[in-house]
Amino acid sequence: MFVDFFHDLKSNGVPVSLREYLSLLEALDRDVINRDIEEFYYLSRAALVKDEKNLDKFDVVFSKTFKGLQALSETEIAEIPTEWLQSLTENFLTEEEKAAVEALGGWEKIMEELQKRLEEQKERHEGGNKWIGTGGTSPFGADGYNPEGIRIGQEKGRHGRAVKVWDKREYKNLDGDVEIGTRNIKVALRRLRRFARDGVPDKLDLDGTIKSTANAGYLDIKLEAERRNKINVLLFFDVGGSMDPHIKLCEELFSAARAEFKTMEHFYFHNCLYEGVWKDNARRHSDKIPTWDVLHKYPADYKIIFVGDASMSPYEIVHAGASVEHWNEEAGGAWLQRVMDIYTSAVWLNPTPERFWTHSGSTDLIKQIFNDRMFPLTLDGLDAAMRELSR
């Protein structure tokens, strides 16, 4: 029963195990649900998916298995690229036009049509009244006017109840797709532990007790606080451009670090550190945090880890105004130097293999600023970096 479904889930990257499969069967056996596909969907989802980032994959596989629809890869092709639907114009139609659009037919018909046109249409389209795109009067696409239309690629507006829940793919943006093989990285990060006694004294201090008992002549118990990891970490990630090939590695590092360190803050920058950093890459321009604020906020005992390939134009480091994205008042090198002046423990992790480092002048420059504390982003490099930081 459902063995194919189980295997499909596994091969599509939903981490399911036999145990979960058996609990699903057990639940079915004990009549937790009625014989109803929607209820079965909810039950199997609760039993098999354990992380919201896998919910979307699950929805896709479920839809494929139980409706005999397209395979996973085809579904992805049929999905409409968002660029097509990028809103360009706000459209204002006349009353007659609105009436004409309304005459197009019912919901069912529109769905059929959509399917057909998706198959026919291969390019981006704007205006007009048939193809899918922006600003037209076709029932499909965003920002156009059609009272029976379907919104695609817009934030607002949901499909109604007519669409099956699993086909809505509501959990799409939770799909983080971070690899789970972070155990090794965690072990390497574990080197960076500095235990300190902190908090309520609730553990028996054996040495202290023996000493004070001998002094007092009766049993005199001494307590001490427990040892805890007191390491605080600031992570700076280079994003975009030449860092794109290293995204997976950085995600692994990030998720391992998040699990390992109790106090960890992360920021993003592009190519080199300038006067602003950001926490959410989607809003890098609207939500910039002044670098000064970061430097003032976190005390000097924080450990600093920069992650970046350090390959850029050398001018970005030595000259003002050389940033590729904006006009920077001060050179990137000045900002890096400020970080180095405040924080004694700082390293740069470089995902490019070490043998290519000499090929870009900027890598050498940054290495100099970091007093040679640049390490490759491999397990060994990470290990060495953590030793350096815990010094």
Added chain:
Amino acid sequence: MSGKFEGTQNYIATEDLRIAVNAALTLERPLLVKGEPGTGKTVLAEEVAKALDLELLTWHIKSTTKAHQGLYEYDAITRLRDSQLGDERVKDIKNYINRGKLWEAFAYQGRVVLLIDEIDKADIEFPNDLLQELDRMEFFVYETGETIKAETRPLVIITSNNEKELPDAFLRRCFFHYIAFPDHETMTEIVKVHFPDLKSRLVKEALSVFYEVRDVPGLKKKPSTSELLDWLKLLMNEDIDETTLRERDPNKLIPPLHGALLKNEQDVQLFEKLAFLARRERN
């Protein structure tokens, strides 16, 4: 076996949530609930207990909580002190074993709902340390040599805010439910349950203002269900009517009594900035 969970008068449970709860109830496995803060994870346990007419035991997890504290703690230090004073109690080790929440739940006569709240606050190893105990619903007390075993397995509800990832082995043993942010329809129902005599037009206006606020990009903390309910309570107290809400006057871009919706000064500033921009555009 108790009946099935169908939501309560005070709690709107979507169908997927009901099925997840019932699966956990029937198979006697823990239910892990995740979701944005303020979408009613903790309240769920309370309402399940109420609906099934069961007792609720709550174990709040803090960063310092250790797994064994849920089982029991042997208070050796008090015993040592007592032994110097010649206290009679000292002869029985049982006097110095303090029961934890899991023990209480296991020893309970009949079924009980055990809420392990915010499990992600604890140390990384915490969930792993509870694997066997939650799986078999039994544990061994070394000091007295007895085994504590649950006669009726409690319904365990675990909530997490996703601050730390939970280990796979732990996840395998649970049912999982992610409380998605309620859509307009469900939200209207939720509001109706909490404020039955609220004028429906006020609700409509308030909800659209609420979703507009949620859609503003760049908010540090998006308001969630519990904030909406607080805000509505305030609106009712201040007797603000729907026309005030409907006025989309750029001068009043900040919704009335925004303090209930926006919880930090950066967000309020962001709103003020937007209001300012809107005003400038108009002039």
